[in-house]
Amino acid sequence: MRIPLGAIIISGALVLGGCANKGLRQIESASLGPDEFMILPSKPLTAPKDYEVLPAPTPGGTNLVDQNPNADAIVALGGRASAIESTGVPSSDGTLVAQASRYGVPANTRATIAAEDAKFRNRQGRLSSIKLFPVDRYSQAYRKQILDPYAESRRFRGAGLPTPSSPPEQN
Numbered sequence: 578m579r580i581p582l583g584a585i586i587i588s589g590a591l592v593l594g595g596c597a598n599k600g601l602r603q604i605e606s607a608s609l610g611p612d613e614f615m616i617l618p619s620k621p622l623t624a625p626k627d628y629e630v631l632p633a634p635t636p637g638g639t640n641l642v643d644q645n646p647n648a649d650a651i652v653a654l655g656g657r658a659s660a661i662e663s664t665g666v667p668s669s670d671g672t673l674v675a676q677a678s679r680y681g682v683p684a685n686t687r688a689t690i691a692a693e694d695a696k697f698r699n700r701q702g703r704l705s706s707i708k709l710f711p712v713d714r715y716s717q718a719y720r721k722q723i724l725d726p727y728a729e730s731r732r733f734r735g736a737g738l739p740t741p742s743s744p745p746e747q748n
Contacts, residue, residue: 590709617644 620642625631639645648658683689716723726743733740 587709617646619643 619640622642645658652658727746730740730743
């Protein structure tokens with residue numbers, strides 16, 4: 578029995594396509610479990626100096642043994658933890674935040690982005706996961722947002738702005 582050449586080529590392409598290593602470019606999580614980076618261990622418990630003089634409980638307030646990574650990082654880098662305002666923005670960055678949010682900040686940004694991402698994935702179709710060749714999903718999802726660094730460098734230099742040197746273009 579003779580197998581047609583086309584069937585051999587297609588089956589070979591399917592076998593080789595299954596050997597793809599997507600690595601860090603894989604957008605979807607392969608795990609259904611919790612995100613281990615979202616779990617913060619608590620600080621060690623400490624006993625108060627005087628049990629007769631305890632602060633009043635504050636419902637909804639923070640616990641003394643809860644982690645505060647932003648404040649801990651500021652202290653570790655030589656800053657003051659008191660510099661963080663209630664918004665989580667250091668007082669020295671207030672002008673920058675005000676300038677960046679001068680046109681308003683929508684409250685539902687994360688929900689909007691999640692809906693747009695779900696719409697993109699639904700637009701791909703059910704058979705989009707069957708590929709003869711490996712596809713970089715990361716580049717596919719963000720191909721319209723990619724900047725050409727050499728074109729941007731030429732544009733900035735043309736405007737008279739100082740730019741750092743860059744390696745020559747690869748053709």
